Each structure stands twice: as C-alpha cells, then as structure tokens.
Amino acid sequence: MSSRGNRLTWCALAGAFGCVTLVFGCALFTPSDTSPAIETHRPLLPPLRAAAGAVQLQVIFVERPAEDPLVTQLVWQEVDEVGVAAPPLRAVLHENGLRIGQCGASVPPALQTLLGFVTEVSSTDTAAMSGRQLSLLSGQDTEVVVCDSLETCTVRYVLNAQEDAVEFQHARGLFRLRPVRLQDGWVRLEFTPEIHHGESRMRHTPTDEGWALRAGQKADVRYQLKFQVTLNSGEMVIVGASDSPADTLGQTFFRHEQSGRINQRLLVIRVADAGRDDPSSATDP
Numbered sequence: 001m002s003s004r005g006n007r008l009t010w011c012a013l014a015g016a017f018g019c020v021t022l023v024f025g026c027a028l029f030t031p032s033d034t035s036p037a038i039e040t041h042r043p044l045l046p047p048l049r050a051a052a053g054a055v056q057l058q059v060i061f062v063e064r065p066a067e068d069p070l071v072t073q074l075v076w077q078e079v080d081e082v083g084v085a086a087p088p089l090r091a092v093l094h095e096n097g098l099r100i101g102q103c104g105a106s107v108p109p110a111l112q113t114l115l116g117f118v119t120e121v122s123s124t125d126t127a128a129m130s131g132r133q134l135s136l137l138s139g140q141d142t143e144v145v146v147c148d149s150l151e152t153c154t155v156r157y158v159l160n161a162q163e164d165a166v167e168f169q170h171a172r173g174l175f176r177l178r179p180v181r182l183q184d185g186w187v188r189l190e191f192t193p194e195i196h197h198g199e200s201r202m203r204h205t206p207t208d209e210g211w212a213l214r215a216g217q218k219a220d221v222r223y224q225l226k227f228q229v230t231l232n233s234g235e236m237v238i239v240g241a242s243d244s245p246a247d248t249l250g251q252t253f254f255r256h257e258q259s260g261r262i263n264q265r266l267l268v269i270r271v272a273d274a275g276r277d278d279p280s281s282a283t284d285p
Contacts, residue, residue: 053138055179055187056273060131061146062114066255066262070110071240075266076101078108079238085227095158096225097250098193099242105234114266134177138275141178141190146253146267148172155195156247159224165247166220168197173253175239176221177269182230187274189237190228193249195220225249233274239267 064071079101085093093100107117116129136142150171157164176192196217229237241254241264254265 051135051137051275053181053275053277054135054273055138055181055271055275057134057136057177057179057189058131058270058272059134059144060115060129060268060270062266062268063128063263064114064266066264068264070114071264071266072243074110075108075114075238076240078110079103084229084237089227092159093225093227093250094242094244095248097242097244097248097252097254098225099240099250100227100229101238102229102231103236103238105232107236111236111238111268115268133272136177136179138179138181141176143174144177144267144269145172145174146265147256150252153252154247155249155252156245157222157249159222168195168220170199170217171195171197172217173249175267181275184277185233185274186230187232187271188228188230189269189271190226191239192226193222193253195249222249231271233271236268236270239269240265 062071066072076099080103081090081099081101084090084100084102090100103111107115114129134142150168150173152167152169153171154165154167157166172195174194174196176194178190178192180188180190182188196219198218200215200217202215231237241250242248244251246255254267256263256265
C-alpha cells in the first residue's frame with residue numbers, strides 16, 4: 001500500500017474515533033430545563049495540546065466470533081511473531097494463552113479487514129470494533145482493560161515448569177501499558193498483565209512520590225509474563241489469545257460468551273506519534 005493510502009486509511013480511523021467521542025460525549029451531559037441556551041460560532045474552550053514529548057497511541061479492540069479465521073489464523077500469518085519476542089519468552093506467553101505480533105505502517109490485508117478499512121465479502125452482525133486515543137508521557141503508565149466484571153474465574157498459570165491455578169472473585173483483566181521514548185520516532189511499549197480482583201477498598205499503593213492510600217482492588221501481577229515491543233511511528237502491535245486451554249490467562253482475557261456465542265477479542269495498538277524532544281525536559285532513561 002502506498003504512503004498516501006496509509007494516510008487515508010488512518011485518517012478514516014481517526015475520524016471514527018472522533019465520531020465515537022461525540023456520540024458518547026453527548027450522553028455524559030443531561031441538559032437542564034432551566035439552563036439558558038447559549039449559541040456561539042466559536043469554541044467555548046481552546047483545544048487541548050499534548051505535551052511535546054507525549055506519545056500518542058491508538059488503542060483498538062476488535063471482537064469477532066471465536067471460529068472466525070480472520071482473528072484466529074489469517075491475521076497472524078501476516079504479522080511478525082518471530083522477531084517481536086525472544087523464543088523463551090514467546091514460548092512462556094503461548095503456554096499462558098497469549099499471542100503477540102507486530103507489523104509496519106503498511107497494514108496487511110487481514111488486519112485491514114478487521115479494522116474496517118475494506119469491506120468483507122460476507123460480514124457478520126456480531127463483529128464489533130471500539131477504540132480510544134491515549135496521550136502518555138514517556139515512562140507514564142496506564143491501564144488497558146481487556147475484560148471486565150468477571151464474577152468468578154480460575155486462571156491456570158504455567159511458570160517455571162510449574163502450574164498454579166488461582167481462583168478470582170469480581171475480577172478485571174488488564175494490561176498495564178507503559179511507553180518509553182527511545183529516540184525520535186521510536187517507542188518501547190511495555191505490557192504487564194494484571195488481574196484486579198476482590199472488593200474495592202482503601203489500600204496502600206506505590207506512587208512516584210511514595211506510598212499513598214487509594215481505593216482499589218487487589219492486584220495479581222505475574223512479571224514473568226511481562227513483554228515489550230519496540231515500534232516506530234505508524235507501526236502496530238497485536239495481542240490476542242493463543243490456541244491454548246480455556247483456563248489460561250490469554251483465553252480468560254480475550255475469549256468470552258455473549259448471547260450464547262463465544263467471541264474472541266484482538267487488541268491492536270498503533271503508535272500514532274512517538275513524540276518530540278523537549279529541550280526543557282530531561283532526557284528519558
């Protein structure tokens with residue numbers, strides 16, 4: 001695909017992000033009958049500007065029927081799974097149900113279809129896509145929730161040649177995502193899988209300034225499953241479930257039942273802007 005074609009497709013995706021923001025943003029505000037109407041042709045607030053060194057990420061979730069070969073086979077044939085992680089780590093991730101790959105700015109055909117760039121010959125009404133834009137400073141982390149509101153689940157970890165089955169109540173599965181700028185145009189994305197579970201209550205939580213009391217759940221973090229991907233501006237990382245038993249972490253994160261049917265999710269993260277050097281700030285480590 002030409003660079004002009006890439007710009008057009010990603011501009012279309014950016015427009016879709018804007019539409020989603022407008023639709024859901026309007027629902028957040030309920031007008032009062034007593035509120036005076038204000039009509040103006042100028043914006044009420046100036047547009048927000050991201051910090052010069054901020055990394056702009058597009059986070060997209062694609063959801064398809066679990067038997068759909070697009071999400072289980074075809075997309076993985078077109079992305080790089082070999083170079084994205086060292087063989088030992090890749091084997092551990094697969095054993096625990098996780099599959100990762102990366103691709104360049106030229107979007108491969110199967111991924112184009114999943115992201116809605118091209119029309120499918122035969123489509124299904126159960127396919128869905130959602131997304132949001134993130135702006136993060138280098139070293140700043142955020143939570144990317146993959147599955148939410150699991151009343152109960154049991155996850156079987158396979159680590160250091162040992163199996164450990166853990167049962168969770170009121171669980172949320174997420175990745176703690178942390179971008180680190182390496183140099184102009186290059187970003188390292190660090191993914192740490194976590195399961196937050198139990199009742200939300202005030203807990204001692206580590207912060208940049210030390211320990212603080214914050215409301216939250218308990219967090220089960222397996223650092224052996226942490227992985228990182230180095231991307232240039234415009235490139236993407238794809239995370240999904242490997243062909244593994246249903247009680248693995250990846251299957252718990254990315255497969256779920258909806259209306260009597262098993263669906264499978266795919267997480268796609270694109271580096272929209274790797275940020276720029278800010279002379280007034282210190283160099284990133």
